[in-house]
Amino acid sequence: MEKAIVVSSYKNLLEEMDGYDIIYLGDEFCPNFITLDDLLKLKNIRKKKVFLTPMVTDREIQKIISILDFNKKNILFDEITINDIGLLKYIYDNKIDIKINIGRILLLSLSSSITSNYFINMFKKLNISSFEIDSADHLKYINNLKNKISLHTPYRYITMTRFCPSAKNRWIKDCRNRCSKRYMLLQSKLFGNIFINGNAYFYRDEPLLTDTRITRIIESK
Template sequence: MGKKLCLNFCEILENIMSVAPEVETVIQKVLELAGYTECERIYVGSYFCSQYVLNLSHKLIDKVIKEVDNMGIKVTLVLPMFTEKDLLRGKEKIEEFSSYFLKEIDEITVNDYGMLEYIHKKYQRIPINLGRLMFKDYRDPRYDEYYRKSSKPKYFTRLLKQICKQYQVTGLELDITHEQIDISDAPSETKIAIHVPYSYMTVGMVCEFASIPYEITEKFRPNLPCHKECLRNRISYHMLEDRKYLKIGRTVYFDHKVYFDHKDGIVSGSRNYREIFAPIDLEVKA
């Protein structure tokens, strides 16, 4: 079993890029945090928030893409679920990125079936991954008896294989929901990617941070337009002493302490996989 390291800059790209002026320096700092020396690709966009993607700076993306391309690093564009009112703008934003498709951006990760259908039909040649929001196994490390065991994901089914074949899906992105994940039953035709060192615990349509500038009667509405207030605010939950819980935007994450203690034992099975490392700790400190 081998693994390739990738870096997840989704929803934190602006803050990560404030660590240093050059992308290469930023990546080196992140690699030091992750304990690795090489990076195969980076992920940009968002798994959970359409407002973040709609407000993503083309100038920043262009800078990052060009600099990582010079380093021989590929880019995965990650797309969230767009609500009906934002769908047209979402498609326009995707088209804005399309000049990079099959060059610097060589694959797209989608997080809902509607976007899977759209990308498959509109951009037929670009490889597609199913993102972490497509897989919803129970996850809550506060239930110690449930968490502290090895898990074989329930979604490796015949239906999943049919979907992968129908839409020519090339990769699956998974979160670790237990102390260890067994990927031996994953479809053999697809690449597997594992998110570390944080898993998403829950996500919703209401963003507390987006509500900050609104009048009290307008706060806490689903999918509020925003100015990426999430980049300037974080919520930390103190529930268990041995674990971090963070809220970034709409999403609550928990960390895997075991990842840093037993990095090579968190995934079992004979499959090779990508490790998608989110440098949230570096971003929070910055």
């Protein structure tokens, strides 16, 4: 079983990477963590590296495309986790050769349509490494697929917002990633404690899954 850690910046990585086989650098929810500078700093770290990407706008997808172009000649990361259907289609249309993880946000967005003929044919032509989940509920979407599964723990994703509570519900042009290692706590009758990090909402849930396709545990702290 591979053990991975999610970090949003290179600074956080230095504090967290011991004891892990794989580094996920980036963010599933906020495009402000997409930086080539941080990825460049990974070059000499001898661990498997995954570029973690969120849902993106047209402007932000261009930033990711430029990073992918750079990665062709200067291998900074081994895999990319994709949570945006537009980015997935771009990689498919342009036949970019890189290992792809289907992120948990994209998996939930596609839900049952992920096993449609359209996506099955697309996945056959793409280099799909794994599907990422954080709950046994998600297995129903990929039961008919033989790909590997990566499990996010210990926080289960609930939803995300367009605006960032850490930035007082507004966009900040010069975002300094104030939310990088800071959580806010809410109380919910349904979920109990809800943790807010940036623009995403979670609750703590560590599912005991026995699916033999699970080959990687992805931890967030």
